[in-house]
Amino acid sequence: MEKLSGKDKELIRDSWESLGKNKVPHGIVMFTRLFELDPALLTLFNYKTNCGVVPECLSSPEFLEHVTKVMVVIDAAVNHLDDLDSLADFLLNLGRKHQAVGVKTQSFAVVGEALLYMLQCSLGTGYTAALRQAWLNMYTIVVAAMSRGWAKNGEHKSN
Numbered sequence: 001m002e003k004l005s006g007k008d009k010e011l012i013r014d015s016w017e018s019l020g021k022n023k024v025p026h027g028i029v030m031f032t033r034l035f036e037l038d039p040a041l042l043t044l045f046n047y048k049t050n051c052g053v054v055p056e057c058l059s060s061p062e063f064l065e066h067v068t069k070v071m072v073v074i075d076a077a078v079n080h081l082d083d084l085d086s087l088a089d090f091l092l093n094l095g096r097k098h099q100a101v102g103v104k105t106q107s108f109a110v111v112g113e114a115l116l117y118m119l120q121c122s123l124g125t126g127y128t129a130a131l132r133q134a135w136l137n138m139y140t141i142v143v144a145a146m147s148r149g150w151a152k153n154g155e156h157k158s159n
């Protein structure tokens with residue numbers, strides 16, 4: 001996997017220190033933005049509760065669990081910045097699972113945009129161009145690994 005610079009790591013760690021302690025509220029800001037950017041993604045959350053409607057979806061326990069899951073993956077990445085390779089198998093498998101539930105790889109990029117939006121809202125003036133780029137670099141590494149798993153699952157199905 002790609003490597004991050006020392007400066008990238010410092011910017012990511014410092015900014016995540018307080019955000020990571022409040023994962024769900026920040027995750028909700030992120031997913032609210034995600035559904036503004038692509039409302040069709042709501043239909044992929046086929047929980048028993050009505051996830052065709054944004055407010056109902058955002059307050060359903062299963063959905064909030066997924067929000068937490070996403071934030072935990074981000075937390076894991078931030079905690080393994082020196083060794084992102086150790087997450088490769090996990091992320092590959094995660095990509096496979098998302099292929100199986102109908103998520104497209106392009107949608108991972110929209111999640112990235114929503115992540116940056118959440119960082120901007122939360123960090124205010126701390127959201128500098130260098131910080132934005134550092135997070136983008138990390139997220140790109142995560143998504144590249146997930147996308148490899150996604151593609152492998154797709155291949156497997158068409159065989």
Ligand code: HEM
Pocket residue numbers: 041044045046062065066069070073074094097098101103107108111142
């Ligand atoms: C458009 C984007 C996404 C959609 C529509 C989506 C949807 C889903 C769905 C339907 C599931 C299965 C049900 C569930 O566990 O809640 C799932 C599982 C999961 N998702 Fe996502 N997801 C998206 C992006 C992401 C991203 C970017 C991450 C992490 C960086 C992530 C992390 C997870 C995790 C950890 C699971 C549990 C996998 C397991 O059961 O082992 N998701 N996702």
